[in-house]
Amino acid sequence: MSPSQTGVELRSLVCRYGAVEAVRSMNLAIAPGEFFTLLGPSGCGKSTTLQAIGGFAPPSGGRILVGGEDITHLPPARRPTNYVFQNYALFPHMSVAENVEYGLKRRKVPAAERRARVSAELRRVGMQDFAARRPAQLSGGQQQRVALARALVNRPAVLLLDEPLSALDFLMRKQLREELKAIQRDVGTTTVFVTHDQSEALSMSDRIAVMNAGRIEQIGTPDEIYERPQTRFVAEFIGSANLLPGRIADGGSIVLDAGTTVRLADAPAPEGSRCLLMVRPEHMRLAEAGGLAATFAKCTYVGDHHEISATLADGGTVTLRQQARPALDPGAPCRIAFDETKAHVIPAS
Structure with a gap:
């Protein structure tokens, strides 16, 4: 052969x-x-x-x-x-x-x-x-x-x-x-x-x-x-993933439990079904306005970037990465934004 x-x-x-x-x-x-x-x-x-x-x-x-x-x-x-x-x-x-x-x-x-x-x-x-x-x-x-x-x-x-x-x-x-x-x-x-x-x-x-x-x-x-x-399983096994629970709304939008609505081109049907919005840490960032309301938890230096954890309004935790150490203390309010074009919907189950 x-x-x-x-x-x-x-x-x-x-x-x-x-x-x-x-x-x-x-x-x-x-x-x-x-x-x-x-x-x-x-x-x-x-x-x-x-x-x-x-x-x-x-x-x-x-x-x-x-x-x-x-x-x-x-x-x-x-x-x-x-x-x-x-x-x-x-x-x-x-x-x-x-x-x-x-x-x-x-x-x-x-x-x-x-x-x-x-x-x-x-x-x-x-x-x-x-x-x-x-x-x-x-x-x-x-x-x-x-x-x-x-x-x-x-x-x-x-x-x-x-x-x-x-x-x-x-x-x-x-x-x-x-x-x-x-x-x-x-x-x-x-x-x-x-x-x-x-x-x-x-x-x-x-x-x-x-x-x-x-x-x-x-x-x-x-x-x-x-x-x-x-x-x-694939989302969590491959790299790090933030999985934000929500539901499919009309017109392909996702209503997140954490308190915002995201419109995606590839949002699946059927309307009303539960889902998870996956956002990788490198596509999230601290923002001055907009995004998700959160509480700053901690910042860890890992060599080529800082890894930041924050707690959302629904009790979920998200992780993001950035080069500079933020000027925030644990417990301080903050806002988390992300690139919606990089977000991906997967089934909740």
């Missing part, structure tokens, strides 16, 4: 562990060459889904197709996939080059071709000068690069990445996620990436599936997921 022409499809996929249904009738189509992320909290079923695609978690129901071919019951070694585990799973007694070459040897690739492909992949991940070292002599970031080279050297139709950056420090994670995305674009391999880190998902993905309790809550591009969440 050509990686540039190979997509992944899950049809009513179910995975059970005893009485626990880890993945619940999942339907998903991943486009050829796409960098697709399964994002969600621990225990939501994202790693189980990835393991099912790789052949390490036998499905209890449904089908798995790669490039249109049903691979549901194939063992891992016969699937057109390669799996990069969270702990890298490098062989400690082998050198870097031997680790990368291992899969090619099992496939009985001729020696000259093996050497050429190993050399090319080590150059691709910047590890050509470490070919003779053992994994114990490498940093975590270097081991991650070797694990990636070992997967790519087999030219998989689908690359499966199970939280490969989670064990690294912040700066190394940031560096390697940029490198990983660049390598994926260069190779063109369809990639399924599992993470619980929102910043990784938003910065690396072509599309994201947000999972919760074995189900997909929403699939979309990073900006769709962040700016237009479809459920309360």
Whole structure:
């Protein structure tokens, strides 16, 4: 199968562990060459889904197709996939080059071709000068690069990445996620990436599936997921969200419990139904007039901005961000305004 022409499809996929249904009738189509992320909290079923695609978690129901071919019951070694585990799973007694070459040897690739492909992949991940070292002599970031080279050297139709950056420090994670995305674009391999880190998902993905309790809550591009969440769970899991309760009024306006009316172009029907107006903290600001009446609660300095909390008339709390520290004491009255073009309505339930 050509990686540039190979997509992944899950049809009513179910995975059970005893009485626990880890993945619940999942339907998903991943486009050829796409960098697709399964994002969600621990225990939501994202790693189980990835393991099912790789052949390490036998499905209890449904089908798995790669490039249109049903691979549901194939063992891992016969699937057109390669799996990069969270702990890298490098062989400690082998050198870097031997680790990368291992899969090619099992496939009985001729020696000259093996050497050429190993050399090319080590150059691709910047590890050509470490070919003779053992994994114990490498940093975590270097081991991650070797694990990636070992997967790519087999030219998989689908690359499966199970939280490969989670064990690294912040700066190394940031560096390697940029490198990983660049390598994926260069190779063109369809990639399924599992993470619980929102910043990784938003910065690396072509599309994201947000999972919760074995189900997909929403699939979309990073900006769709962040700016237009479809459920309360997605709104609260992705970044920070102010959720202002209210109801749909006539003409597409939202009457907020906190005491103001907002008119939105995309306000849903039916009229009179309860809803939540989502506004991200970066789209709220302290104002001299208008907006929502509030009581200033606290201001926290977090490095590149100040995070401000205020209590609204209905008892709800909102958070906003700004560069300057406000000249307000806790308990002081204030007004909160926000950019209505950046607000988004989601169901109350």
